[in-house]
Amino acid sequence: DGGITQSPKYLFRKEGQNVTLSCEQNLNHDAMYWYRQDPGQGLRLIYYSQIVNDFQKGDIAEGYSVSREKKESFPLTVTSAQKNPTAFYLCASTRSWGFQETQYFGPGTRLLVL
């Protein structure tokens, strides 16, 4: 089965702690994305990557960091600088960049602050 996996399903962060959300895809897609979803606000783009070893800031990148060392992996780190991290985080991918593509989404990670 091809698809996107995200782990963990739930993640708890303590004050001042960095946490990393995993996103893996076996669709052989070039482009990957991280979105944040808050109630009533839809999806907001955090970071995106067009290709391996490249990534760009989205609309709300402050307090987040990413890496794209492998085509299939695009982990998101929520740093201590992100003061309001409680949200539902969604990873997505598209076959290629620069085309009008369908986005494939993972099941999401819910981040909660202790």
Add this chain to the structure above:
Amino acid sequence: SQQGEEDPQALSIQEGENATMNCSYKTSINNLQWYRQNSGRGLVHLILIRSNEREKHSGRLRVTLDTSKKSSSLLITASRAADTASYFCAFLAGGSYIPTFGRGTSLIVHP
């Protein structure tokens, strides 16, 4: 990025009725997509309609696009309890390769 606006925010209907939700946007677009999200899950793609198309069908789904009014509608015919979900429109604004998502319509279908 500029979010789309969806209307209504919430919709509650009985099984067998039709459900219509609307999406408006402010800039020119390349295409518009509709996604479905079950509670606590990821989004699933439903339909993509390009800017030069006016209507598309997929099973019980019908999507229309009116570029002069900068709006799109999603019609679900003969709704089922399993259609209960949130529905989002997403579009590529002219010159952008990053989809912009609306805030979504929450649909509840009562059995």
